[in-house]
Amino acid sequence: MKKLFLLLFLLIGLAETQAQSFTYHPLKGFHGDTISFLKSNFYDQRNYFVGKKFEVLLELYMREMPLKGCYAHGTVPYSDPNNDSFICGAWLRPMDNFFCQKTPLSLYMQPHLT
Numbered sequence: 262m263k264k265l266f267l268l269l270f271l272l273i274g275l276a277e278t279q280a281q282s283f284t285y286h287p288l289k290g291f292h293g294d295t296i297s298f299l300k301s302n303f304y305d306q307r308n309y310f311v312g313k314k315f316e317v318l319l320e321l322y323m324r325e326m327p328l329k330g331c332y333a334h335g336t337v338p339y340s341d342p343n344n345d346s347f348i349c350g351a352w353l354r355p356m357d358n359f360f361c362q363k364t365p366l367s368l369y370m371q372p373h374l375t
Contacts, residue, residue, distance in 0.1 A: 283309040288325040295326070295355075315348050322353060330354035 283306055291298045302321065303310075310318050322328065332352045 283321075285321065285324070298325075315351065318351075319353075326353075326355050328353060328355065329357055 286298070286301050288295070288298050291301070303318070319328070319331070330352075331354070333348050333350075
């Protein structure tokens with residue numbers, strides 16, 4: 262029984278560590294496929310950004326992607342005790358609108374509600 266609890270404890274600890282780590286995959290590894298680049302770095306690893314400042318996400322995004330506009334999505338109507346507000350999601354625009362021949366992809370992440 263002790264071994265079972267120890268194994269369960271180790272697995273929970275490993276899961277928490279996995280959720281907090283981030284592996285950046287450079288754009289050149291995707292051979293110009295920006296959708297796969299964004300999905301791999303930001304959507305698939307979205308748990309890494311939970312509870313972090315929006316600046317962390319922006320810095321990683323701007324390593325290789327231009328930023329022409331950023332619009333907050335669904336900011337919450339309250340602040341924490343330190344007067345920090347929280348962003349539920351954002352729309353990052355990598356090019357001017359007149360360059361878009363088709364409807365652009367909107368990629369946003371919703372927060373975990375606890």
